[in-house]
Amino acid sequence: DVKVTQSSRYLVKRTGEKVFLECVQDMDHENMFWYRQDPGLGLRLIYFSYDVKMKEKGDIPEGYSVSREKKERFSLILESASTNQTSMYLCASREARSGANYGYTFGSGTRLTVV
Amino acid sequence: GNSVTQMEGPVTLSEEAFLTINCTYTATGYPSLFWYVQYPGEGLQLLLKATKADDKGSNKGFEATYRKETTSFHLEKGSVQVSDSAVYFCALVDSGGFKTIFGAGTRLFVKA
Numbered sequence: 079d080v081k082v083t084q085s086s087r088y089l090v091k092r093t094g095e096k097v098f099l100e101c102v103q104d105m106d107h108e109n110m111f112w113y114r115q116d117p118g119l120g121l122r123l124i125y126f127s128y129d130v131k132m133k134e135k136g137d138i139p140e141g142y143s144v145s146r147e148k149k150e151r152f153s154l155i156l157e158s159a160s161t162n163q164t165s166m167y168l169c170a171s172r173e174a175r176s177g178a179n180y181g182y183t184f185g186s187g188t189r190l191t192v193v
Numbered sequence: 194g195n196s197v198t199q200m201e202g203p204v205t206l207s208e209e210a211f212l213t214i215n216c217t218y219t220a221t222g223y224p225s226l227f228w229y230v231q232y233p234g235e236g237l238q239l240l241l242k243a244t245k246a247d248d249k250g251s252n253k254g255f256e257a258t259y260r261k262e263t264t265s266f267h268l269e270k271g272s273v274q275v276s277d278s279a280v281y282f283c284a285l286v287d288s289g290g291f292k293t294i295f296g297a298g299t300r301l302f303v304k305a
Contacts, residue, residue: 109291120295120298121237179244179286185236186235
């Protein structure tokens with residue numbers, strides 16, 4: 079069964095900390111994505127990556143960065159965590175071949191609380 | 194720009210009732226359409242998809258037909274179960290695009 083694994087289900091961090099959210103997929107997918115999900119705001123795209131070493135800003139990249147050094151791993155970094163980054167973070171991957179016709183495979187999510 | 198509009202929830206049904214969750218879209222060209230489901234505390238799962246007009250996607254008793262003339266992709270199930278309680282998201286990827294556009298989600302409660 080194909081899988082996207084997010085390293086933590088729940089995290090609590092302090093304001094100002096540097097936070098790393100890790101995502102690993104075992105499907106050899108080229109495309110990977112980070113979303114945040116907030117009540118009333120739906121899913122918002124933070125960053126995405128077409129392939130290894132490549133990254134593109136999504137709709138709300140401010141305060142975040144990403145790293146994709148290996149094909150299977152896509153990391154989201156909060157440079158200096160703030161309380162308004164408290165959210166559910168969802169990682170997803172997708173096969174690139176005829177990409178528009180393929181759906182995402184999502185991880186289980188990381189619920190981050192910044193105090 | 195591209196957009197997806199879903200009916201507002203929550204939708205509350207009794208077990209074995211018929212379910213319809215409406216979804217309409219705006220897009221240029223010929224988008225691919227998807228339904229995702231999110232169970233409590235989990236990430237989203239792909240439920241079904243359709244890639245061209247008049248295609249019907251189906252999975253686990255759920256169905257949706259790609260209607261280009263009405264720009265709709267309504268989700269239906271003939272007999273819901275308590276275990277179907279979740280949030281359902283309609284989504285599209287346009288024919289030349291890369292990012293997925295999600296609807297706001299519709300929460301479904303099924304009572305025993």
